[in-house]
Amino acid sequence: MDTLSALAGGFAVALLPVHLFWALIGVTLGTAIGVLPGIGPALTVALLLPATYALDPTPAFIMFAGIYYGGMYGGSTTSILLNTPGESASIMSAVEGHLMARAGRGGAALATAAIGSFVAGTLATAALTVSAPVMVALALGFGPAEYFALAVLAFVAVSAVLGESRVDGFTSLLFGLLLGVIGIDPLTGVPRLTFGLPQLLDGVDVVIVAVGLFAVGEVLYAASRHHLDGAAVPARGSLWMTREEWARSWKAWLRGAAIGFPLGALPAGGAEIPTFLSYAVERRLARHPEQFGHGAIEGVAGPEAANNAAAAGTLVPLLALGLPTTATAAILLAAFQQYGLQPGPLLFQHEPRLVWGLIASLYVGNAMLLVLNLPLVGVWVKLLSIPRPALYGGILTLASAGAYSVNRSVFDVGLLYAIGGVGYLMRGRRIPLAPAIIGVILGPMAEQQLRRALAIAEGSAVAIVTRPLTAALLALAVVLLFAPALQRAWQARPPER
Amino acid sequence: MRSSRRAGLLALSMALLMRPASTQAQAAAPRPAPVTDAVGLTSVTLIAPAAPGGGWDQLAREMQREMERQQLAGSAQVENIPGAAGTIGLAHLISARRGDGRTLLVNGLVMLGAVLWNGSPVSLTQATPIARLVGEHEVVAVPAASPHHDMRSLVAALRENPAGVSWGGGSAGGTDHILAGLIVAAAGVDPRRTNYIAFSGGGEAVTALLGGQVTAGVSGYSEFAPHIESGRLRAIGVSSARRLPGLARIPTIVEQGFDVELENWRAVMAAPGLDAAQRRRLATLVERMARGDGWRATLTRLGWTDSYLAGAEFEAFLDDERVRIGRIVGRLRGAAGGGATATPAGEWVFPGLVLASSTLLLAFQLLTRRQTPERGRRRGPVVRVAAGLVAFVVLVNVAGFVVAGTALFAAVASAFGSRRWRRDAVVGLALCAAVFVMFTYGLGVRLP
Numbered sequence: 017m018d019t020l021s022a023l024a025g026g027f028a029v030a031l032l033p034v035h036l037f038w039a040l041i042g043v044t045l046g047t048a049i050g051v052l053p054g055i056g057p058a059l060t061v062a063l064l065l066p067a068t069y070a071l072d073p074t075p076a077f078i079m080f081a082g083i084y085y086g087g088m089y090g091g092s093t094t095s096i097l098l099n100t101p102g103e104s105a106s107i108m109s110a111v112e113g114h115l116m117a118r119a120g121r122g123g124a125a126l127a128t129a130a131i132g133s134f135v136a137g138t139l140a141t142a143a144l145t146v147s148a149p150v151m152v153a154l155a156l157g158f159g160p161a162e163y164f165a166l167a168v169l170a171f172v173a174v175s176a177v178l179g180e181s182r183v184d185g186f187t188s189l190l191f192g193l194l195l196g197v198i199g200i201d202p203l204t205g206v207p208r209l210t211f212g213l214p215q216l217l218d219g220v221d222v223v224i225v226a227v228g229l230f231a232v233g234e235v236l237y238a239a240s241r242h243h244l245d246g247a248a249v250p251a252r253g254s255l256w257m258t259r260e261e262w263a264r265s266w267k268a269w270l271r272g273a274a275i276g277f278p279l280g281a282l283p284a285g286g287a288e289i290p291t292f293l294s295y296a297v298e299r300r301l302a303r304h305p306e307q308f309g310h311g312a313i314e315g316v317a318g319p320e321a322a323n324n325a326a327a328a329g330t331l332v333p334l335l336a337l338g339l340p341t342t343a344t345a346a347i348l349l350a351a352f353q354q355y356g357l358q359p360g361p362l363l364f365q366h367e368p369r370l371v372w373g374l375i376a377s378l379y380v381g382n383a384m385l386l387v388l389n390l391p392l393v394g395v396w397v398k399l400l401s402i403p404r405p406a407l408y409g410g411i412l413t414l415a416s417a418g419a420y421s422v423n424r425s426v427f428d429v430g431l432l433y434a435i436g437g438v439g440y441l442m443r444g445r446r447i448p449l450a451p452a453i454i455g456v457i458l459g460p461m462a463e464q465q466l467r468r469a470l471a472i473a474e475g476s477a478v479a480i481v482t483r484p485l486t487a488a489l490l491a492l493a494v495v496l497l498f499a500p501a502l503q504r505a506w507q508a509r510p511p512e513r
Numbered sequence: 514m515r516s517s518r519r520a521g522l523l524a525l526s527m528a529l530l531m532r533p534a535s536t537q538a539q540a541a542a543p544r545p546a547p548v549t550d551a552v553g554l555t556s557v558t559l560i561a562p563a564a565p566g567g568g569w570d571q572l573a574r575e576m577q578r579e580m581e582r583q584q585l586a587g588s589a590q591v592e593n594i595p596g597a598a599g600t601i602g603l604a605h606l607i608s609a610r611r612g613d614g615r616t617l618l619v620n621g622l623v624m625l626g627a628v629l630w631n632g633s634p635v636s637l638t639q640a641t642p643i644a645r646l647v648g649e650h651e652v653v654a655v656p657a658a659s660p661h662h663d664m665r666s667l668v669a670a671l672r673e674n675p676a677g678v679s680w681g682g683g684s685a686g687g688t689d690h691i692l693a694g695l696i697v698a699a700a701g702v703d704p705r706r707t708n709y710i711a712f713s714g715g716g717e718a719v720t721a722l723l724g725g726q727v728t729a730g731v732s733g734y735s736e737f738a739p740h741i742e743s744g745r746l747r748a749i750g751v752s753s754a755r756r757l758p759g760l761a762r763i764p765t766i767v768e769q770g771f772d773v774e775l776e777n778w779r780a781v782m783a784a785p786g787l788d789a790a791q792r793r794r795l796a797t798l799v800e801r802m803a804r805g806d807g808w809r810a811t812l813t814r815l816g817w818t819d820s821y822l823a824g825a826e827f828e829a830f831l832d833d834e835r836v837r838i839g840r841i842v843g844r845l846r847g848a849a850g851g852g853a854t855a856t857p858a859g860e861w862v863f864p865g866l867v868l869a870s871s872t873l874l875l876a877f878q879l880l881t882r883r884q885t886p887e888r889g890r891r892r893g894p895v896v897r898v899a900a901g902l903v904a905f906v907v908l909v910n911v912a913g914f915v916v917a918g919t920a921l922f923a924a925v926a927s928a929f930g931s932r933r934w935r936r937d938a939v940v941g942l943a944l945c946a947a948v949f950v951m952f953t954y955g956l957g958v959r960l961p
Binding site for chain 1: 595601604631676677679684685708710711712717719720721723724726727739859860861863864867868870871874875877878889890891892894895897898899901902905906909910914917918921922923925926927928929930931937940941944945948949952959960961
């Protein structure tokens with residue numbers, strides 16, 4: 017009951033005309049950004065952070081959430097028509113979706129993606145509504161030791177599970193951790209790794225890291241291979257799905273939502289894994305598995321539903337624990353901190369208008385996105401015809417202005433470019449970027465929580481590890497770390513014979 | 514035509530985003546006020562040495578509003594120079610504003626503590642003191658389930674095992690830490706043994722206290738207020754000399770037998786190197802502002818205590834405070850260096866681990882060759898983009914953002930195969946001009 021009345025209060029906030037206006041801006045911007053290849057919601061929110069100083073937190077977060085959800089919708093359009101996923105969570109829908117588009121059923125692919133996103137997004141938002149207060153109640157019992165263990169779990173999950181190799185994941189993570197160490201140690205006041213530069217005393221701003229890795233790195237990378245880009249396939253075929261397509265889609269949507277939300281809520285690296293998993297599940301359960309690889313609608317419906325559900329799922333640990341599990345969530349955390357707000361159990365008590373207004377606006381945003389993406393899909397497709405020179409030139413110019421405005425210093429612009437150079441090299445070696453962002457944000461938190469936990473336990477590491485919840489979380493991290501090796505060992509034993 | 518549509522679209526969406534910001538900026542902009550103002554200052558800049566939203570920023574903005582309401586100066590602007598607990602802003606005031614009689618820096622106990630704690634090369638003594646304005650007292654609280662019902666019982670536990678009493682509060686060297694150190698010292702225990710757990714602000718310390726993770730919490734009253742009122746926290750001492758009006762239930766630390774008083778005061782300072790007339794004008798300006806009815810209403814609204822103090826008395830107060838806080842911070846800092854009980858893992862353990870493993874992984878990355886190197890990547894366009902980036906950094910302070918940004922835009926466009934550089938330059942120029950206008954007037958962020 018409490019949750020329902022809180023949600024009702026949230027709707028009262030979210031349905032204010034001014035907030036509807038910001039939600040509309042957010043979803044529009046988010047869809048546009050999702051459609052454009054190479055720029056994702058993390059980058060957009062990072063770029064808009066300095067721009068929202070003058071705005072109240074509630075409209076700002078309603079807009080950010082709209083960008084987040086919108087990016088998930090828009091990404092599918094690019095995947096299907098261009099075979100270039102706008103963001104990593106759309107990789108799976110690019111496979112079957114693009115084949116459908118080539119076969120002249122692009123309209124149906126876009127429709128099942130949009131409706132599936134809506135269905136799963138709404139279901140997952142409902143799950144978020146129910147589970148966030150439960151998580152908050154649990155979180156009050158968390159001390160520094162538990163937060164440290166959670167951070168370790170997030171590190172391992174995001175580095176070991178994402179990307180092609182665990183070594184690459186950890187390389188990226190350590191780059192982030194290293195950047196996170198820079199600056200004055202908050203517990204002792206000792207400057208660390210600042211090389212005597214006063215500009216580094218406050219550490220490296222996460223906006224600089226995110227914009228550097230995503231925007232500058234992406235532009236450099238795109239420059240190296242733009243001559244390979246393909247052209248968009250026109251969206252042919254009716255947007256109306258046939259009866260058969262409906263029948264094949266709806267179960268996939270529900271399964272996608274069921275896979276996406278819990279996996280998104282775990283500190284396990286966001287939307288990629290659930291989309292991969294959903295694709296695999298659909299392929300196994302499909303009545304015509306032979307259609308996979310030739311444009312099977314389930315292969316679009318499931319992963320698209322899963323990625324939207326996962327997006328809602330990541331908001332649970334973000335809001336209830338202050339624990340980001342994806343790059344976008346990490347940037348959203350930075351946004352909260354910019355407003356002097358600390359996501360965590362107390363946020364629900366101190367800022368109910370903000371939190372519940374945000375959650376309610378997710379329902380509203382989902383409905384807006386369905387309208388924006390189905391009838392108006394043609395408008396978004398036109399965005400794909402923006403010439404690349406102007407697009408990338410604009411991105412870099414805005415990124416530079418944004419980086420400068422954080423501290424009004426050219427030093428930051430230089431730092432941005434240097435980090436962008438690293439991002440380019442990482443992309444070239446296919447090293448995932450998300451672990452670096454998680455490392456920058458969670459690294460300092462993990463270190464401080466560990467030192468706090470040690471101080472509280474009067475220096476005894478044993479006292480920390482024997483706390484049941486801490487032990488369980490750390491054990492889970494160890495299992496995740498060695499899971500592939502264990503699995504290989506298991507499979508190496510000949511099952512037959 | 515397409516790229517100009519793109520630029521137009523971008524500018525449009527950004528303009529939409531900026532709309533409330535710019536209307537706000539217009540509302541806050543100085544009206545064409547009579548320049549014949551009360552103290553003979555045509556304009557004042559209030560430096561808030563913190564990001565927007567914090568206590569110093571709030572004080573600066575309230576001062577700006579009150580000065581404009583009373584028309585004390587032709588115009589008043591707030592400038593945020595965040596960083597290192599305000600010491601970046603202080604350094605700016607001392608080095609870049611010397612002799613500038615139209616600038617005030619908002620500061621306070623936190624900055625005094627931070628200067629001492631961080632061993633900052635700049636000091637508050639280098640600035641010109643003007644006046645103390647507002648204050649907030651600190652509260653010591655314990656969770657409802659705690660066995661401690663007053664300071665005496667907490668201090669008894671402290672004397673028995675100093676490390677067993679953990680104090681949760683805000684950043685190290687800040688007001689909360691200082692108060693914990695003062696209490697430990699007053700208990701007759703070496704403050705080096707204070708087991709202080711620093712949390713970043715915004716409720717983390719409250720969460721730890723509510724969860725029973727730390728023995729006692731230290732904070733300004735407002736942060737604990739909802740939990741004290743709901744009974745989940747018990748306030749066992751307030752750091753004021755007398756019980757606070759409206760909070761008469763909470764005993765002072767002094768009346769429980771420990772001579773500890775602390776106020777988290779906030780003040781304004783001016784630049785060094787002012788002559789007597791400049792100094793008098795600023796002092797008059799601040800005094801008139803602080804004496805106004807509007808100011809009193811502001812203090813009530815925000816729950817701040819009026820602690821106006823100026824002139825020689827303020828200077829004497831600053832000297833006393835510097836000695837007293839300096840002594841306690843010096844001893845607390847000794848603990849952080851690696852005392853017997855405090856912080857078992859020092860500040861170099863984690864960076865050491867990170868550096869060592871990064872080196873290993875980097876070596877691994879450099880030594881291994883990829884099985885399938887990506888085909889078809891070209892270096893030429895990357896070099897062009899990089900040249901654009903270098904040009905931007907070199908040009909931005911010399912020629913300004915618009916020129917540097919246009920150069921960058923044109924370089925990137927050429928890297929992506931555009932050969933119509935004249936059109937690119939025009940589009941880039943339009944885009945940069947739009948961004949410049951948007952940042953400068955919409956956001957109040959001046960680009961060079």
